Amino acid sequence: xxxxxxxxxxxxxxxxxxxxxxxxxxxxxxxxxxxxxxxxxxxxxxxxxxxxxxxxxxxxxxxxxxxxxxxxxxxxxxxxxxxxxxxxxxxxxxxxxxxxxxxxxxxxxxxxxxxxxxxxxxxxxxxxxxxxxxxxxxxxxxxxxxxxxxxxxxxxxxxxxxxxxxxxxxxxxxxxxxxxxxxxxxxxxxxxxxxxxxxxxxxxxxxxxxxxxxxxxxxxxxxxxxxxxxxxxxxxxxxxxxxxxxxxxxxxxxxxxxxxxxxxxxxxxxxxxxxxxxxxxxxxxxxxxxxxxxxxxxxxxxxxxxxxxxxxxxxxxxxxxxxxxxxxxxxxxxxxxxxxxxxxxxxxxxxxxxxxxxxxxxxxxxxxxxxxxxxxxxxxxxxxxxxxxxxxxxxxxxxxxxxxxxxxxxxxxxxxxxxxxxxxxxxxxxxxxxx
Ligand code: GCU
Numbered sequence: 001x002x003x004x005x006x007x008x009x010x011x012x013x014x015x016x017x018x019x020x021x022x023x024x025x026x027x028x029x030x031x032x033x034x035x036x037x038x039x040x041x042x043x044x045x046x047x048x049x050x051x052x053x054x055x056x057x058x059x060x061x062x063x064x065x066x067x068x069x070x071x072x073x074x075x076x077x078x079x080x081x082x083x084x085x086x087x088x089x090x091x092x093x094x095x096x097x098x099x100x101x102x103x104x105x106x107x108x109x110x111x112x113x114x115x116x117x118x119x120x121x122x123x124x125x126x127x128x129x130x131x132x133x134x135x136x137x138x139x140x141x142x143x144x145x146x147x148x149x150x151x152x153x154x155x156x157x158x159x160x161x162x163x164x165x166x167x168x169x170x171x172x173x174x175x176x177x178x179x180x181x182x183x184x185x186x187x188x189x190x191x192x193x194x195x196x197x198x199x200x201x202x203x204x205x206x207x208x209x210x211x212x213x214x215x216x217x218x219x220x221x222x223x224x225x226x227x228x229x230x231x232x233x234x235x236x237x238x239x240x241x242x243x244x245x246x247x248x249x250x251x252x253x254x255x256x257x258x259x260x261x262x263x264x265x266x267x268x269x270x271x272x273x274x275x276x277x278x279x280x281x282x283x284x285x286x287x288x289x290x291x292x293x294x295x296x297x298x299x300x301x302x303x304x305x306x307x308x309x310x311x312x313x314x315x316x317x318x319x320x321x322x323x324x325x326x327x328x329x330x331x332x333x334x335x336x337x338x339x340x341x342x343x344x345x346x347x348x349x350x351x352x353x354x355x356x357x358x359x360x361x362x363x364x365x366x367x368x369x370x371x372x373x374x375x376x377x378x379x380x381x382x383x384x385x386x387x388x389x390x391x392x393x394x395x396x397x398x399x400x401x402x403x404x405x406x407x408x409x410x411x412x413x414x415x416x417x418x419x420x421x422x423x424x425x426x427x428x429x430x431x432x433x434x435x
Contacts (some may be wrong), residue, residue, distance in 0.1 A: 084327025142268035143204030213250030286350035300367025345378035354387035
């Protein structure tokens with residue numbers, strides 16, 4: 001038993017520790033990107049979990065053992081420790097064509113907007129697909145599918161594209177200060193999408209505003225599609241899916257819709273995403289094997305980069321700045337990456353044997369370009385099981401020298417962004433694997 005004195009001391013000790021924790025938590029989220037490790041010589045020694053060794057020690061030596069044992073184990077670990085899961089079960093979808101323009105982009109594309117409702121309520125959770133296909137296409141085309149950051153109207157000036165009514169991130173440079181999309185920002189992200197080149201090369205593009213599916217702020221999972229799964233989950237389960245799981249779920253629902261669309265070949269859809277949405281495309285490829293190809297542009301921490309390298313963004317920083325992206329269990333690995341039972345070479349391997357493209361940018365050190373390459377390299381053995389051709393060297397290629405086999409990688413000059421250069425490489429990769 002503690003005497004009064006000891007108890008007081010214990011409480012004040014605990015209080016002090018709590019304050020320290022709070023200060024640490026607050027200050028961590030305020031640390032600027034400059035204050036993290038960018039020095040290769042300071043990357044701590046780390047050991048990656050073995051990709052081809054099952055939990056019971058069985059070595060994976062066949063496609064069958066991979067498919068029936070190791071792959072499900074890895075998927076479960078990512079569900080339990082990283083992204084979390086959403087309740088399974090089919091949600092009935094309803095769709096409505098919002099618009100159809102046969103001669104968009106100066107006659108080059110058929111452009112449609114399709115609203116997908118996730119419930120019987122027209123005002124309930126829903127998302128708008130913006131779909132481009134080559135004008136005059138006579139058969140279903142392969143396509144790229146990916147979320148955009150600020151709304152479908154950001155792809156083009158055309159005022160006929162619906163201005164999203166969903167919550168958007170404030171952006172002073174676009175005059176957005178009340179989380180509402182503005183007409184003035186139309187076409188603001190056009191440079192990230194290369195739509196004329198995509199349709200010109202015979203592909204479709206399906207894009208969706210990610211905030212339709214789950215607005216990107218921590219609201220205790222009340223909004224977006226989380227509402228569909230019941231608000232009564234309190235306290236939230238430690239393995240309940242966060243926003244990245246919700247976004248991945250939305251892409252799968254979009255693919256459901258495309259399965260009955262006559263213009264797009266749903267068996268040849270590449271899931272694409274940049275940054276947080278690149279983390280999402282990797283998780284989508286892992287959870288939904290219908291996607292034929294996976295592209296992660298500068299996806300960084302929690303995406304393609306190896307978390308155990310502690311280079312650039314860290315697990316602790318990402319969970320502090322974006323507490324809603326991952327599941328609660330992921331926080332166990334704050335400043336504790338060495339204990340993670342997985343790393344992101346395993347996330348990439350979940351897409352094997354489908355073609356995977358990982359891309360980095362030279363100035364985007366926050367996303368750890370070398371860690372992104374290494375992840376793809378260490379995912380190699382899973383692809384090799386299927387006879388796929390992967391990279392032999394753990395040294396990344398030179399800047400602006402893409403390498404493409406059954407997986408692909410490039411690091412280009414420039415900053416964190418999606419550029420025409422990136423799309424040129426993705427189109428070339430798709431020409432090889434989706435045609
Ligand atoms: C932040 C975050 C990254 C993320 C990026 C983005 O920089 O720390 O993890 O990839 O935002 O999505 O733009």
